Amino acid sequence: MRRYSVASFKKTTTGWRADVFKKGVRRSKTFRSKRDAIAWSNQVEYEIESGHHTPGAAPANARMHDVLKRYRDDISPKKRGARWEITRLNQMMRDPLLADVRLVDVGPRHFSAWRDARMKKVSGSTVNREFNLLTHACKLAWREWQWLTEHPMAGVSRPPENKPRDRVIAPTEIEAYLKASGFSFSSPPKTVLSRVGAMFLFASETAMRGGEICNMKVADIDFNKRVVYIPETKTGVPRWVPLSKKAVQVLNHVLDYTGGSQTVFSVTSRQRDALSRKIMTKARLEGIHFHDTRRTALTRLAQKFGPMELAKISGHKDLKILQSVYYAPDPSDLVQKLD
Template sequence: MATITKRESGKWQAKIRIGGNIRSATFRTKGEATSWANSLENEISAVRAGNTPNRTVGEMLEKYIIEELPKKRGERQDTLRMRRIQRDHLLADISLRDIQPSDIAEWRDRRLDKVSSASVLRELSTLSHSFTVAMKEWGWIRLNPCHAINKPDTAPPRTRRYTQDEIDRLLLACGYDHNEKPLTIQSRVGSALLFAFETGMRAGEIVGIKPEHIDIERRIVHLPKTKNGHPRDVPLSREAIRLLEQLDGIAAPGKPVFAISSGSLDALFRKARERAMIEGVRFHDSRAEGLTRLAKKLSPMELAKVSGHRDLRILLNTYYREDPASLADKLD
C-alpha cells in the first residue's frame, strides 16, 4: 500500500515499498500523489502477474530520460537523441506489448535516410539500453527488440589530418599569438587547438582542466572524469606546459583554465574555420592529429595510457599509420 503524507512545504509525498526498496515522489497536490501511487501499484501488480504494462515506447523513453540519463556523463547528448526518437511517432506510439524487432529495423532505415550510420549507431545504442533497463529494472518488457536487428555498417575511421598551412590559417582566424596571452575567447580556441595537438585530449577534457588538475613539476594533467568513465593522467610536453602557463591568471580562481565551454569552443571553431576558408576538418580531428603525432614517439601501450583507449586494436589500426616504405628502411 502507498503512504501519502503532506510535507512542511505544503507539497504531498507518495511512498511505495517494493520488496526491500522504497520508491517515492513529491507532487503539488494530494490527487497527483495518489494518482502516481495507484499507477505504480498497478504496474507492480501487472509485472508480478507476468503481464507487460500498457505503455508506449515514447512513455518508456520519457521515464528513461528522467530517471536514468541523469546518471550518465553524456546526459545532454543522449537526451537529445531520445527526444528525436520520441518525435518519430511511427515508433514512439507503439505499445510495448506489440513492439517487434521489425519496428526497430524500420526506424533504423528511416534514420539512415537522414543521418550517417555513425549517428544511427549512437542512437541505437542508447535506445537499446533504454529497452534493457525497462526489461531488467522495471519489468515493462520481456525482450529487448534491438538485439534482434542488424546494426548499420560502421563507417571507416576518419583519416583527415591538419596541414601546417591549415593550422597557421586557423590560428590567424582565431587571433592567437604565440607571444601574447589569449585574452579573448576566440584566441583561446587557438590555444585549445594547439593543446590538443600536444596531448591528444578531447575537447571536453581540455575545457574541463582546473588548476588543481595540473602538476607542472611532474609534467602531467589529471583528468578525474573522462568519456569512458576512467580517470587518467596525461603527460605534458614543453609546448603543452607553455600553453598552460600562457593561460595563467585568465580564468577566475578555481575555474577551468581555458575559460571556455565545450559549446562555445565548437561554435567558435566553426566560425574560425569559415574565416580561414577551410573545409572538411573538425575540432575533434585535433585529437586524432595529436595521437597520430604521439604514435611516432610512444609504444601502443604507452599511447593507450595517454589516450585512455582500452582497446589497443583501435590505436594500432587508426593512429599507427607508418608507411610500409619507411618500415622497410628500418629493416636495414
Template sequence: MATIRKKPTGGWVAQVRHRAKNGLPAISKAAVFPRKADAEAWAAKTEADWQTMRFGGSPNILFAEVLERYKKEVSPKKRGWKNEINIIERVLKTPLAQVRLPNLSELHFQEWANGRMADIAQSSVRREWNVLSHVCSVASKQWRLLPENFMLRLDKPNHGKERTQRVTDDMATAIAYVAGFSLDCLPVKSTQRVAAAFYFGLETAMRGGEMVTLTWDNVFLDRRFVHLPDSKNGYARDVPLSLKAVAILKLLAQVRENERVFNITKGSLDALFRKLRERPDLGDVHFHDSRREALTRLAQIYSPMELAKISGHRDLRILLNTYYAPRAEDLAAKMDG
C-alpha cells in the same frame, strides 16, 4: 499455469500461478467470475501479461514514457549525460516514441534506424543505437516493462568509414589566425581559448571534453603533466606535456578566472570551432582531428603501449585502426632508414 474451477456456492474461480523462471518473476493471481467463459478469458489475459511483463505495471503506455523515465532516472548518472539526453530528445520526436509497449517489436527499431541512416552518418546512427539499446535493456531487465531487448534481434549499423583527416601546419595556423590566437597574445576571448585548446590537443592528444573539464589543481607544470581523474572510459590517467603544451598552459594561467583551465564549456567549444572552420581552406577538419593528429605524431616517438597510456585507450586495435593515420610517404621514408 492457469486453472479454472467451479465454486460450490456458484461462479467460477480462475487462478494463475507460476514460479520465477527465465528472468520472469513469480506470479500468483486469482479472481472469481459468474461465467466460465469470463474466467477463461481473464486467465488467458493474465498469462499473456505475465509472459510479456505487462502485469503489475502500465501495459498500455507509450515507448515515449519509457524514454522519459530513462532520461530522468538513468541518463543523469552518466558522464556524457548531456549528449545522451539530446539523443533521447530526438527519438521522442519520431514515430517510434508513439508506439505502445504491447505493440512494440524489432521492426519499429529497424524502421527508426533506416530513417536515421538516410539523414546522418552510420557512425552517428550507431551511437544513437547504443543509447536506445540500453534503454530497452533497462526497461526489460530492471523495470520489467518489456519482455526482452528487441534491438538484440537486429544487426547493429556498421561503424562506417573511419576519419583519416590529418591536420597540417597550414590548417593549424589558419585556425589560430582566424581566432586571433598566438603564444604572444593573452587568450582573453572564447574563440582564442578554443584555438588554444585545439593546439593543446595537437600536443597532448587529449579529448575536447577532457580539456574543458581540466582544473588547475590537476595541472603540474613543474613535473610537466596533467592529471585526468575521470576520462571517457572511466579510468584516470596522467598526460605528459610538451614544451609547447606547457607554454599554452602558462599563457592561460595569466587570464585565469576560475578553476577551469580553458574556462569554456563543451557546447561553446564545439559551436565556436565550427565557426572557425568555415574558411574554405580548412577543408573538413573537426576539433577531434587534433587528437588523431597528435597520436599519429606521437606514434613516431612512443611505443604502442606508451601511446595507449597517453591516450587512455584500453584496446590497442581502436588506437591503431581509428587514430593512427600515418602518411604513405612517411612510411616509405622510414624504409630508407
C-alpha cells in the same frame, strides 16, 4: 456515487508535485504543470480502484515514449554523457516510428523501420550510438522494470559503421585556425574565441580530448614534471599525459590571463563546440573536426613512443582502435624510416 479524489498537489521550484494515497498504495510524481499532475493522479486513482495498478508497473496503455522518458529522467542524468543522451532521447520521443508504439505491440519491425529511416538522415556510426542507447533502455524495461515481456530489439541488425576517419591536420591548417581564432603568443587571450584557438593548439600537442581540456584545472598540472593528470576520462580510468614544451607554453600563456578561473581555459564544452565550427568556417578549413587534433597528435607522438606508451598517453584500452582510428602516418614518413 461520486468518487472523491485522494490526491494532493503542491507547488515546487520545478513545477507541481502530485501525491496519491489510496488503498495502501502511495505514489508521487512531479510535473511541469498542475494540469498534468491532476491528469496523472486521476489515472493512478482509477488504476488502483480497478485493481490494475501495481507499484512500478508500466502506465496504462504505455508506449515507447514512456520507456524513453523514464530512462531520460532516471538513468541518463547519472552518466557523464548525460547532455548527449538527453538530447537524443528527446529527439526519439518526438519520432512517431518509436514514441507512438504501444508496449504491447512493440517488436523488432518497429526498430528496423526506425533504423532504416535514420540511415537516410545520419551516418551509420551515429545510428549505432543511438542503437546502443535504445538497446540499454529496452533491456532495463524488460529485465528490471518488467514493462516488457521480452527484449524487442533482439535480432535487429545493426547498420555498418562508417569508415574510420584518417584526417591529420597539417601545420599550415593549424596556423590558419589560430589566426582565425585570434590566438597569438604576443597578446593575452582575452576572448573565448582566442582561448578555443589555444585549446586547439594544446590538443594538437597532447592528444587530449576536447572535454578533458575543458575540465582541466590548475591543480591537475605538475609543471615540474611536465605532466597533467586527468581524473575523469571516457574509459573511466584516470591517466597522466606528458606535456611538450609548446603545450607548457600554451598553458603558461593562458594562465597569465585565466589564473583565477575555475578551469585553465575558462571555456565550456558547448562554447568550444560552437566556436570551433565558427573558426573553421572563417579559416575556410574543410573536412576538419576538433577531435582530429587527437589523431594528429598521436600520429606525431608515434614517431617517439611505442604502442604501449602511446596507449598510456591516449587512454586507449584497445590497441586495435588506436591503430585503425587514431594513428594515420604518411606513407612517405614510413619509407624514410627504411633508409
